[in-house]
Amino acid sequence: MLNHTSNLFLQTMFFLSHTRNDTIVDEIHNLESPWNGKDVYNKTQVQTLDNRCYGEYGCYSLKYPWTNDARTLSQFPEDPSKMKPTYCLYTRHNPTQCQPLEHQNPETIYDSFLIPSHRTYIISHGFLEDGDRPWIKELTRQLLIKEDGNVIVNNWGVGSSPPYTQAVANIRLVGYMTAVLLNTLRREVGVRTEYVHLIGHSLGAHLSGYVGNTLYTVFGLKLGRITGLDPADPYFSGTEPIVRLDPTDATFVDIVHTDAAPFVKGGLGMGEPIGHLDFYPNGGENQPGCDQGVFKFIHVEKGSIVKGLRKYLGCDHIRSYEYLTESINSRCPFIAVECDSWTNFTAGNCFNCLRNGGLSCAKFGFNAVKHRNSQLLALGKSVYNTVYDSKPFKYFLITGDKYPFCRYIYRVTVNISNSTLSQEHRGEVGKFSIEIHGTKGRTEFMSLFKEQHYEPGSEHRQVVGGAGVGHITNITLRWEHEMSMNILTWRFEPALIYVSSVLVESLEEKQTIRLCNPSNEKIITGQDAKLMECQTPHISEIQDYQDDS
Template identity: 30%
Template sequence: MSLVKILCCLLITYHLCEGRKIKGNRAVCLCSVTSESDFLKVQEPYVSSTVFRLFVEGEDTCTLDSPQLHALTACGFNSSNPLIIITHGWSVDGMMESWVLRLASTVKKNLVDINVIIVDWLSLAHQHYPIAVQSTRTVGKDIAHLLQSLKELQYPVRKAHLIGYSLGAHISGFAGSFLEGSEKIGRITGLDPAGPLFEGMSPTDRLSPDDAEFVDAIHTFTHERMGLSVGIKQAVAHYDFYPNGGDFQPGCDLQNIYEHIAQYGLLGFEQTVKCAHERSVHLFIDSLLNKDKQSTAYRCSDNSAFDKGVCLDCRKNRCNILGYNINKVRTGTSKKLYLKTRPRMPYKLYHYQFRIQFVNQTERIEPSLTISLTGTKEESGDLHITLPEKISINKTYTFLITLDKDLGELMMLKFQWEGSVLWKNVWNRVQTIIPWGGRMRKPQLTVGRISVKAGETQERTSFCAMENDVQHVEVSEEKVFVRCTDSAPKQRRRKHN
């Protein structure tokens, strides 16, 4: 290459860099010249629209001016530790929501050796919702650039776990799709991924299982209004959890507004409005705080089938732990898992499947029952059950009950048929008017074997009548069933239609 060409290159580079200085940019200007192509290559700096803050402790954060090693280490980034990146969602008031720091603090305290970065994209999130949606790809690109920079510093991106709430869930997905190279992000957790403008979209336009080595999502507010739901209904992960059916959450009704005002003050009404949507965050936090009370969810076709109690099966990865401690088994297709929770933390409930066999019924009978269980640890107390249909001849009914305590190994069951209020009134009237009416035969339930399966332990226990193979139960009469002599707790496979 001639000396004239080299001088021209240097002159052009100088003017380009000076032009950027006038505009106030601190960018580094690079020029490379090859003898073969004789062309000028200017490497433009990446300009991020997002602010990244490394969480330190308490409520303290350290803003990362650049993804360079010196900036990271100055803030306390430890390249030996895994990384969690938390991304918030759409912002109505332009303020960082309180759950962000609470989640960051919980992660830091409970995992200890961890790097936590908070993604601040409030300037883009505090816009009309459709405009904020348009910015999700931009923020995803910013996160991908951060991870790419870490990768160049020999930090493997598989050590990164992205946790995104609402729009932040899709941002995390875009970050995974924008990442260069074959190495993928280790894990993405979507906390009630946003529904509007994402529902029904192709995997490339939303969070999807392809965005990381492992993807899980918690759906808590898919209740539909005017054809839209706040949270996305469709499965978007390897494991999609639907607590309480995923459409709404206990403790989030308007009658709970006074409780929220007492807890959050003037923000209580706002908390009631976003309660179900934000429940996904608190379920995840709960999984970190209450390690002895991990919530188990079960694969099922839909919530209606789950309510019938036919899905408490853990074989072949049909159940999993909700939250941070999930069993990361990557599968070819998305798995939908269901569970019930309490209205407040700790959210864990214990799931029990009941199967009751009724025999030789000659008429359809009111299905109102009261059952109580006694185990080696606890007693359930009275459980009032109303079957969805009247009890008819030679049929086995299956239903689900949940308890907030572990009963231990099941030993005894008490059973009472309540009957209908109308029938009780008629019977009492007959006995008053016709004294000999007491000799009339009351209607009876004839109960065969009762079996109970504990979802969390997968143990099935069968209960039999104390004296006979069947038990005749009259209205308001309590009968005791004990564990059958051939019933050591065991797993049993049943086919349900």
């Protein structure tokens, strides 16, 4: 709760920091617009009150859809000579030494270590950042470990400064400038844009969308992939697709939502699905580990107050790039399940990867493109395009509260005994937690359900995330009853509950096992019960996601 209040404080400061520019037109959204719904830029080089041009970098309108009910203030981008974004190339030959690339100076391209036939990544930061951020360096390092590619860091730090409304305007121009660079790389050395993958965080996500749109509308080129990391919400939510990142900006657009709480509650990222695949770790908000106090973050950052405060204020927002970075070289599968809501996902109502022709589970993060490739093979291009034009696809997964974040997915069903003793006891109020044991280790204790009254004969089911344990062999079930000021919770003897069995299903291991302790169904509060596979087993294989790596 405290962290999300801090997010609200941070976002409020963003808006309080903006000053109204003289070029803003108050009622501009009421003017007639020639907008055709496709072009980000007005190609007519005519300067007017609501249109400004920057030579080779196009013209920019303040008319609809750039000013509307969702975006009542709109500004022109600052002059290119002021912003001067830089593009640093990193390869395995120069993993930490920047090689600047300049589209107006092709010699910088010829003299670089860029390999035109290899995949190219472009990383774009967000508001109040620059290209020298530690997370960008780590993301670059992981990408170069993964493959012998080209990583270009788009440093638009000057343009990302306050006010926020100006930074929002600036990414339109930086997007165009980045597209010009890509076109130059194609023309001069043969870089293929279909093998270019843009990764953008917050405002950088929408910036990446402008790159893709410019490549298509101005140069007739199609970008291969855009990964939007918690795309910024203010001034983008509720706007036309052309104003924000959308699926038409690249052949494949995947989105990671980690701070999608409503803006009034402190959320910095968008909640609406805007890609081909939209991933919602932990429901897209309230990320595990982000509810700790500010001093915990300062300690993690080795005593740095500035770094600790920054991480504390934006914890949910930055989880998006932390999750993506881990997914690049992790052996953990990072499986996500398609579902209509986080509530239904955690209730276990979507625990089936056989839906939609076996395509209802996808790998999260860097390997999400494998899901798209599987779908293309299974459905064919025309059907694939029809399916993804018809509705958004939302995928959910569970992470841990610290690195490594990846978790395996388990569906746990607890069956309260309906025996005579259980009926005579008439149920109990409390909560469960479970530790799953297997051939490769065990999970931590994972909380099950909210504290509630458990009736005899009732069944309770929940999806949880824990470490991978291999083939499940047994579990430890913990029951806890806590007394409070409510007289109904008072007990003169230790509280207890009768459990007949627990069904555990592992999505990744494709295993279902029923566990019990038939000689003693009673579990006393504060005491752990070890449950083994039932004597009359109820085991079935659940067909699951097939690894196509």
